[in-house]
Amino acid sequence: xxxxxxxxxxxxxxxxxxxxxxxxxxxxxxxxxxxxxxxxxxxxxxxxxxxxxxxxxxxxxxxxxxxxxxxxxxxxxxxxxxxxxxxxxxxxxxxxxxxxxxxxxxxxxxxxxxxxxxxxxxxxxxxxxxxxxxxxxxxxxxxxxxxxxxxxxxxxxxxxxxxxxxxxxxxxxxxxxxxxxxxxxxxxxxxxxxxxxxxxxxxxxxxxxxxxxxxxxxxxxxxxxxxxxxxxxxxxxxxxxxxxxxxxxxxxxxxxxxxxxxxxxxxxxxxxxxxxxxxxxxxxxxxxxxxxxxxxxxxxxxxxxxxxxxxxxxxxxxxxxxxxxxxxxxxxxxxxxxxxxxxxxxxxxxxxxxxxxxxxxxxxxxxxxxxxxxxxxxxxxxxxxxxxxxxxxxxxxxxxxxxxxxxx
Numbered sequence: 001x002x003x004x005x006x007x008x009x010x011x012x013x014x015x016x017x018x019x020x021x022x023x024x025x026x027x028x029x030x031x032x033x034x035x036x037x038x039x040x041x042x043x044x045x046x047x048x049x050x051x052x053x054x055x056x057x058x059x060x061x062x063x064x065x066x067x068x069x070x071x072x073x074x075x076x077x078x079x080x081x082x083x084x085x086x087x088x089x090x091x092x093x094x095x096x097x098x099x100x101x102x103x104x105x106x107x108x109x110x111x112x113x114x115x116x117x118x119x120x121x122x123x124x125x126x127x128x129x130x131x132x133x134x135x136x137x138x139x140x141x142x143x144x145x146x147x148x149x150x151x152x153x154x155x156x157x158x159x160x161x162x163x164x165x166x167x168x169x170x171x172x173x174x175x176x177x178x179x180x181x182x183x184x185x186x187x188x189x190x191x192x193x194x195x196x197x198x199x200x201x202x203x204x205x206x207x208x209x210x211x212x213x214x215x216x217x218x219x220x221x222x223x224x225x226x227x228x229x230x231x232x233x234x235x236x237x238x239x240x241x242x243x244x245x246x247x248x249x250x251x252x253x254x255x256x257x258x259x260x261x262x263x264x265x266x267x268x269x270x271x272x273x274x275x276x277x278x279x280x281x282x283x284x285x286x287x288x289x290x291x292x293x294x295x296x297x298x299x300x301x302x303x304x305x306x307x308x309x310x311x312x313x314x315x316x317x318x319x320x321x322x323x324x325x326x327x328x329x330x331x332x333x334x335x336x337x338x339x340x341x342x343x344x345x346x347x348x349x350x351x352x353x354x355x356x357x358x359x360x361x362x363x364x365x366x367x368x369x370x371x372x373x374x375x376x377x378x379x380x381x382x383x384x385x386x387x388x389x390x391x392x393x394x395x396x397x398x399x400x401x402x403x404x405x406x407x408x
Contacts, residue, residue, distance in 0.1 A: 028156050034161065079350050165267055242359070
């Protein structure tokens, strides 16, 4: 099944596989649910509970890194069972149930940390199988477009999430529990969409292998993927860049502090990032198909460097920071799996993408803790400047010593 678009979007959406669109709709609804919580969480933790930057950095690092090991588990189990959709569905369901955990956690920070860990565990389980489904449902030469379409639909949800959260808070007179209940209801709808409309795609059996070996991939081939120089270097550079990619919550807190934005408007800051992501995800995905996905990926990190400089510098505006932040995601989030996917055999596609994403998740966890620590010790501006200089240096090094990239 393919999607034929109309009007000015006809070219970028021409012959996009229907499975990709279905997965995009699942991600759209899931992101409305997730971003409702994400939009209010920094406000709730920092302004409501009074956490300092280091404490918030530890929780934010947990939020970013709790997916790490389970990405490997999700990818390996999906390939071993040859049930990509089933494993992704388990991850979506786990994240849905976690939304109710916020009701029980109350203001207890350890309990909130546990709930965040469960939510991110669900994301970790589902991400690699979902991206493998996108990759296996698409022609190699159009992977950038397919991931761009998926990420664009995903970003519609990210755009709507803060709006829905703000509306629910307004209607409930500031009751955070109402946000969590609404988030849970939407997450359940996403699981139903997945089970109803997404088709599974089992990787083909290897004809050269004996019957006993064709039942499922073993652990050794998954580890053997790292012996491939192109894949190994891609993983290492992605993780190195992630070490200095400041997490979203810190970007929004920095913007709030730099321009003294009111707490009532704080949940709407992600709209600037999401709106830019939505506009640029497909064009930058297609650009990666034409000129090289690794170039676009590194260009996204340069956009993040400029965003952070705008936060710290004497000139710049809050909307410019959000536009550059959205450009960073549009140039990296879908482009990287589109670049690395063709390096991996089909029967290990989910496992390989999980290895890539695990390195990124661990790096982002370390980045969040580092920024929180530096912010506590040095204050906002010197902390962000130090991270920015390091990110620029690693980006330049990655451009010079780039991994080999398969482009078909």
